[in-house]
Amino acid sequence: MNQLETIYLEENAVVILDQTLLPSEVKYLHLRTIEDVWQAIKILQVRGAPAIGIAAAMGMYVYMKEVARTASDFDALAAAFEKGRTYLSGSRPTAVNLNWALARMSDVFESVKGKPVDEVIIALREAAENIREEDINVCRSIGEHGAVLLKPGMGILTHCNAGTLAASKYGTALAPVYIAQERGISLKIFADETRPVLQGARLTAFELHRANVDVTLICDNMAATVMSKGLIDAVLVGCDRVAANGDTANKIGTFGVAVLAKNFGIPFYVCAPFSTIDPKTPTGAEIVIEERDSEEITDMWFSQKMAPAGVKTYNPAFDVTPAEYITGFITEKGILKPPF
Numbered sequence: 001m002n003q004l005e006t007i008y009l010e011e012n013a014v015v016i017l018d019q020t021l022l023p024s025e026v027k028y029l030h031l032r033t034i035e036d037v038w039q040a041i042k043i044l045q046v047r048g049a050p051a052i053g054i055a056a057a058m059g060m061y062v063y064m065k066e067v068a069r070t071a072s073d074f075d076a077l078a079a080a081f082e083k084g085r086t087y088l089s090g091s092r093p094t095a096v097n098l099n100w101a102l103a104r105m106s107d108v109f110e111s112v113k114g115k116p117v118d119e120v121i122i123a124l125r126e127a128a129e130n131i132r133e134e135d136i137n138v139c140r141s142i143g144e145h146g147a148v149l150l151k152p153g154m155g156i157l158t159h160c161n162a163g164t165l166a167a168s169k170y171g172t173a174l175a176p177v178y179i180a181q182e183r184g185i186s187l188k189i190f191a192d193e194t195r196p197v198l199q200g201a202r203l204t205a206f207e208l209h210r211a212n213v214d215v216t217l218i219c220d221n222m223a224a225t226v227m228s229k230g231l232i233d234a235v236l237v238g239c240d241r242v243a244a245n246g247d248t249a250n251k252i253g254t255f256g257v258a259v260l261a262k263n264f265g266i267p268f269y270v271c272a273p274f275s276t277i278d279p280k281t282p283t284g285a286e287i288v289i290e291e292r293d294s295e296e297i298t299d300m301w302f303s304q305k306m307a308p309a310g311v312k313t314y315n316p317a318f319d320v321t322p323a324e325y326i327t328g329f330i331t332e333k334g335i336l337k338p339p340f
């Protein structure tokens with residue numbers, strides 16, 4: 001697989017591929033302050049549940065390194081750490097990986113309590129790098145478990161982007177596709193364009209096309225047609241938060257795809273690292289769904305305004321697929337089947 005790096009750490013910067021410019025322009029941004037990192041997460045320059053967790057962890061390191069230049073003792077560091085963690089945690093609400101990664105950084109910070117400032121900063125850097133490395137391994141394992149389900153020539157529908165661009169490598173929903181490709185199994189992938197931000201068209205189609213995977217882009221309202229024509233053998237999607245009962249938040253439109261899959265008797269798999277499973281959220285009803293600006297619906301990507309000025313909009317960024325629609329969760333530890 002020949003993919004661009006999504007996110008990595010330099011000495012004083014979190015470096016990200018600016019996903020708002022894809023597919024037209026490949027440009028890397030150096031995020032040097034915690035405000036830069038918050039803004040990049042907020043406006044989706046870096047997006048996808050694992051990638052925003054990694055960005056937040058790396059952002060904490062870069063921020064704490066700067067704080068350490070003037071902090072006199074561990075207490076001063078601790079006050080700044082808490083402020084930074086709370087600030088980054090507020091950048092996006094739905095993906096649990098953001099808080100999961102920040103909690104990992106907090107645990108490491110606590111474990112070096114009272115140590116010299118230099119040692120604290122080295123530990124935070126290692127922790128952020130480890131989160132990225134682990135993500136690569138976890139996604140590869142998801143891919144290996146998922147690839148077992150895939151046979152040559154199968155048609156796979158995916159929604160949004162849960163590939164390399166949403167993580168550090170492989171992604172979740174696209175990991176089985178990449179592993180199948182490594183094993184010489186060719187598949188036919190159908191990518192929903194994913195209104196309104198077009199992660200499917202701009203990102204999934206971009207990365208699969210670049211990796212020489214057979215990908216066909218469709219509009220969101222064409223999923224029923226391709227399913228009814230027998231072109232889809234399985235659906236693979238990623239997720240932002242899995243509640244304790246198996247209800248799953250993912251990009252808006254995922255629920256609709258799940259309902260269609262059930263109608264046509266097509267297996268619907270959610271690819272999820274354990275870091276996306278949130279036992280503290282009992283059901284999908286308690287998952288906070290991010291609402292984003294009207295402008296994403298009315299103006300974004302169009303050369304002319306596509307809706308009357310001032311029209312009311314409703315723009316939830318995610319929906320919740322009830323557990324009963326989910327055939328299984330493909331995780332790094334194997335495939336979980338109901339009851340969840």
Ligand code: MRU
Pocket residue numbers: 044047048049050095159160161162163166167171172173199237238239240250251252317
């Ligand atoms: O708003 P986005 O682009 O961050 O939404 C991303 C998704 O919904 C992905 O499917 C999910 O984060 C899983 S990424 C492996």
